[in-house]
Amino acid sequence: MHIPAYAHDTIRAAALPSMPTSRQVGGLDCCLCDKPFGEELAAIPLGPTPTSGLFGCRPCLTRLITRARRARDTALAHDAERARAESAAWMPLRERHLARLDSVRQAAEAVAGLARGGDAEALRVAWLLVSLESAYAWVPDTPDPPASLDREDSELKDEAFRLDLAMITAREAVAERLAYHLINEAQPEEPEMCEEFECPEGCSGRHDSSDIDCGPDAVFEDLAQHGITVEKPEPEPPSPRLASLLGRTEAEEKRPPLPDIEEHALAVLAHFGVDADDTDVLVSAAAVGLVADAWREGPLDVIHAADDGPTDGEIFAQSVDLYRRARAALMAARDDGPGVLLAFVTVASDxxxxxxxxxxxxxxxxxxxxxxxxxxxNDRVWFTAEVMREQGWHAGLLHRAASAAMKAPDHFGMPGWPGAIASVMERLAALDRSGAPEALTDLAAVEAALLEAPDRLGADALDWICRQA
Incomplete structure (x- = not known):
C-alpha cells in the first residue's frame, strides 16, 4: 500500500501510540487500532524499515490518508484564496507606486530639459530643482509584495533605477546651468568685443560663456588655493602622430607632405595616358589608387594566401565595390572636406x-x-586626407591617381580597362565554357557587365575568369 508523503505527518501526529505494546512492536497487532493481524488483516510497515518498527492495517491507514488529503486540499484552497486576496490588495498599491515613480521621472527629465535650454531663468531653474527634490523625497520606499507573490519584481526595480538616473541627469544639468550663470553674472561688460562677436544691436556688452575648458589640471590648482591638496594624475603620453608633430621644427611644420606632387604626378599620369585635366578621369584614377594603396597591397596578400582566405574572384569583386565607394568619398571630399573619406575606411576595414x-x-x-x-x-587614407588638408583636394587626387597609373593601369576605373576587357573576351570566346558558371553563358552580357560593373557577374564567375582567361 502506498502512503503519500502528505499523509506522513497526519499518521505520526494523530495516530501512532507514544508507548507501543510488545505485540505492536513485534508486528502482531496494528499500532493504530490494536487489532491482531491475520489472513484478513495484513500488516503494512510504517518504518523505519520494512521489517522493523511499527505496523498498521489497511482500514486505519486508508482512513488517515483520506483525512490527510482533505486537510491538504482545504489548506491549498485556503492558501489560494489568501493569495487572491493579497494579490487584489497588492496590485493597486503596486500600480500607484509605479505611477508615482513615472511621474517624478518625467518631471526630472523636464527639469533637465529646461535647465539645458535658455528659455527659463536661472532662478526659476533653481526653484524647479528644489521642488523636484521635494517630490523625489516624498516618493515612498518600494513596497514589498506579499509572501504569496513573487518577491522579485523587476519592473519596480527598473522604474526606481530609471528615476535615479533621471534625477542625476537633472541635478547635473541644473548645476551646470547655475554655475555658468554665476560666472556670467560676474563678468564685466566688454562693449569693445561686440563687433568681433557680431552681437545684435542693443547688446549690453556682457558676453556669456556656456562651455569653458580649463584643461586637465586646473581643478587641482584651484583646490590648492583653498588648502586642499590632491595629487595630479600622470599626464597621458602623446599619440605617435602628435609626438611626431611636436618634434617637428618650424620649417618642417610649414613643409607640405608632398611638396612636388603637382609636377611629378602630372608627368606620371601623362606618361600612362591619364588625362589629369579631366576631373572625372582623375577622380576615377585616384579611387583606383586609393583602393590599391590602402586596401589591396600588403597584408591582404597574406590574408589571400590563408587556407580560408578569399579567392581571386572575391578580391576582384570587392575591389570593384570599394572603387565605387572610394570614388564617391573623393568626390564628396571636394565640397565637404577630407573627413568624409572615413566613409570609405568604415567599409574597407569592416x-x-x-x-x-x-x-x-x-x-x-x-x-x-x-x-x-x-x-x-586607416593610415593610408589618413595620409590622403592630410595631403588634401595641407595641399588641397587636387593634390590628394594627383597623389593616388599617379599610384594607380603605375600599379594598376588596366584596372576597372582606369582608361586601360576597356582594352584589357577586349583581350579577356577574345580568350573567353576561345575557351570551352561547359563547366563555367551560368553567368558566363552569354558573352555579350559578360562583356557589358565587365565594362560597367564586373561584380554583377558574381565572385564565382570572376574567379573562373581569373583562373581561365
Whole structure:
C-alpha cells in the first residue's frame, strides 16, 4: 500500500501510540487500532524499515490518508484564496507606486530639459530643482509584495533605477546651468568685443560663456588655493602622430607632405595616358589608387594566401565595390572636406561585412594579418586626407591617381580597362565554357557587365575568369 508523503505527518501526529505494546512492536497487532493481524488483516510497515518498527492495517491507514488529503486540499484552497486576496490588495498599491515613480521621472527629465535650454531663468531653474527634490523625497520606499507573490519584481526595480538616473541627469544639468550663470553674472561688460562677436544691436556688452575648458589640471590648482591638496594624475603620453608633430621644427611644420606632387604626378599620369585635366578621369584614377594603396597591397596578400582566405574572384569583386565607394568619398571630399573619406575606411576595414559579388567571405574568418590590414587602411587614407588638408583636394587626387597609373593601369576605373576587357573576351570566346558558371553563358552580357560593373557577374564567375582567361 502506498502512503503519500502528505499523509506522513497526519499518521505520526494523530495516530501512532507514544508507548507501543510488545505485540505492536513485534508486528502482531496494528499500532493504530490494536487489532491482531491475520489472513484478513495484513500488516503494512510504517518504518523505519520494512521489517522493523511499527505496523498498521489497511482500514486505519486508508482512513488517515483520506483525512490527510482533505486537510491538504482545504489548506491549498485556503492558501489560494489568501493569495487572491493579497494579490487584489497588492496590485493597486503596486500600480500607484509605479505611477508615482513615472511621474517624478518625467518631471526630472523636464527639469533637465529646461535647465539645458535658455528659455527659463536661472532662478526659476533653481526653484524647479528644489521642488523636484521635494517630490523625489516624498516618493515612498518600494513596497514589498506579499509572501504569496513573487518577491522579485523587476519592473519596480527598473522604474526606481530609471528615476535615479533621471534625477542625476537633472541635478547635473541644473548645476551646470547655475554655475555658468554665476560666472556670467560676474563678468564685466566688454562693449569693445561686440563687433568681433557680431552681437545684435542693443547688446549690453556682457558676453556669456556656456562651455569653458580649463584643461586637465586646473581643478587641482584651484583646490590648492583653498588648502586642499590632491595629487595630479600622470599626464597621458602623446599619440605617435602628435609626438611626431611636436618634434617637428618650424620649417618642417610649414613643409607640405608632398611638396612636388603637382609636377611629378602630372608627368606620371601623362606618361600612362591619364588625362589629369579631366576631373572625372582623375577622380576615377585616384579611387583606383586609393583602393590599391590602402586596401589591396600588403597584408591582404597574406590574408589571400590563408587556407580560408578569399579567392581571386572575391578580391576582384570587392575591389570593384570599394572603387565605387572610394570614388564617391573623393568626390564628396571636394565640397565637404577630407573627413568624409572615413566613409570609405568604415567599409574597407569592416571585419564583419560580407564581401561583394555574393561572397560569404568576411575578414573576421581569417585571423592572419587582419590587425595590420585594418591599420594600413586607416593610415593610408589618413595620409590622403592630410595631403588634401595641407595641399588641397587636387593634390590628394594627383597623389593616388599617379599610384594607380603605375600599379594598376588596366584596372576597372582606369582608361586601360576597356582594352584589357577586349583581350579577356577574345580568350573567353576561345575557351570551352561547359563547366563555367551560368553567368558566363552569354558573352555579350559578360562583356557589358565587365565594362560597367564586373561584380554583377558574381565572385564565382570572376574567379573562373581569373583562373581561365
Amino acid at each position: 571585419v564583419d561585412l560580407p564581401w561583394a559579388g555574393g561572397s560569404r567571405f568576411a575578414l573576421r574568418t581569417v585571423p592572419e594579418s587582419v590587425a595590420e590590414f585594418v591599420q594600413q587602411v
